[in-house]
Ligand SMILES: Nc1ncnc2c1ncn2[C@@H]1O[C@H](COP(=O)(O)OP(=O)(O)O)[C@@H](O)[C@H]1O
């Protein structure tokens with residue numbers, strides 16, 4: 001009986017029906033959470049509205065920030081500013097981090113020079129840089145880009161480095177045997193060889209970018225989702241806090257999705273490789 | 279041209295004195311377009327010999343040279359076929375084969391022509407757009423051989439190229455390599471621990487002693503092959519049945535067994 005059910009799940013025909021089923025299960029879960037939310041707040045009042053907003057309060061907060069605006073601007077402005085800073089900080093971090101990781105992975109000498117700096121800087125949580133960044137660069141964009149850079153830089157360097165070191169030795173030797181010019185060696189061997197790990201680093205960097213940005217905006221900002229959260233907290237406005245949280249969640253999910261699509265495109269060969277390894 | 283010469287070659291891994299002596303006093307000359315196989319007990323230094331010709335390893339004593347020039351670094355004049363295939367998994371079959379030619383700055387029309395020819399020769403045409411991992415081991419090794427052959431190298435170096443293949447595929451690949459090597463002869467250094475493979479493929483077979491490896495004996499297979507007309511047989515099993523083949527094989531077996539016995543004594 002037990003074996004039979006296991007067999008059916010792994011059956012290749014059964015698998016085909018699973019994707020839509022999984023999606024509908026996911027939607028059902030979200031629906032249940034929403035119903036519970038409605039029940040706990042509006043219907044039975046188990047959670048008082050000062051603690052956690054009801055769906056109606058959240059909706060009205062959303063209408064409020066989208067229409068009249070809140071915390072210095074309307075929702076579009078806040079979203080635009082947060083998104084812009086994350087994208088800039090992230091791109092800046094990976095544009096410096098990935099090449100440095102490649103260099104460290106490639107040259108033992110570079111690794112020996114740079115690693116000690118990492119050992120000192122790594123234990124400092126990225127958020128601890130925020131006060132210094134604001135002191136240096138004020139409440140504007142520059143300070144936020146700097147802290148995002150600090151947080152997103154490290155995972156992209158470390159994973160790129162590990163990715164280069166993970167390339168099979170015979171594959172590297174095959175490249176030497178073929179007499180690769182340096183630039184082509186980097187672009188056609190090192191980068192693609194390390195790319196599965198590079199993308200792991202990019203995903204971590206993106207997550208870190210959002211975390212630090214929101215934290216930095218909470219500490220001090222003129223616009224942005226973090227600013228909305230901060231003002232809503234001072235105003236004791238739970239509906240608006242939830243709107244801010246949901247906005248960050250959606251933005252984080254969306255940017256991760258875009259990165260995931262780029263990864264799927266770039267690593268098509270690797271899905272074949274992973275499938276072959278089983 | 280492509281004459282490989284080992285002159286009093288020794289190799290010590292680690293510091294001289296306390297390091298591990300892998301090879302000692304290797305003397306061997308492989309003539310232009312000659313196919314030489316090295317057999318020997320595992321760990322005797324066969325791979326190390328090949329890696330020195332490839333330029334991945336330096337001799338600590340003596341000189342390894344090709345056409346009189348001591349080897350300094352790897353290069354496309356000495357193409358290597360690795361046991362683990364070592365294809366670029368992110369490149370298609372076609373692009374794997376193309377890369378070396380691009381590095382040699384061959385014109386694009388000539389590249390297309392040469393790649394098509396080798397794909398055709400190795401029965402790979404329909405797999406040109408596949409990624410390596412979509413192919414079986416035998417197919418991947420064909421790609422690796424094509425990647426080496428397409429360079430038109432002076433010297434081909436193969437380190438147990440069929441070691442990772444199943445017995446059936448192995449036989450097919452051996453027959454194909456013979457076909458390729460007779461049609462388009464190169465200087466080949468071929469390493470194997472399969473005695474039959476060595477006798478079937480090579481013009482001469484060098485037998486090595488256990489570590490520190492030396493050349494114990496070199497057998498001339500080509501003169502027997504020509505005298506007995508092995509190449510008139512198309513199938514490997516027909517050749518392997520010939521008395522002259524069995525005789526050579528048994529001789530090598532005995533010689534290797536002596537080494538193994540000494541190793542365990
Ligand atoms: N880079 C290395 N460092 C230390 N010892 C090595 C290295 N490469 C090979 N050896 C040793 O040298 C000996 C010969 O190795 P190898 O040439 O691979 O043998 P074979 O190919 O005949 O099996 C082995 O004992 C092996 O452990």
Ligand SMILES: [Mg+2]
Pocket residue numbers: 324325326
């Ligand atoms: Mg070996």
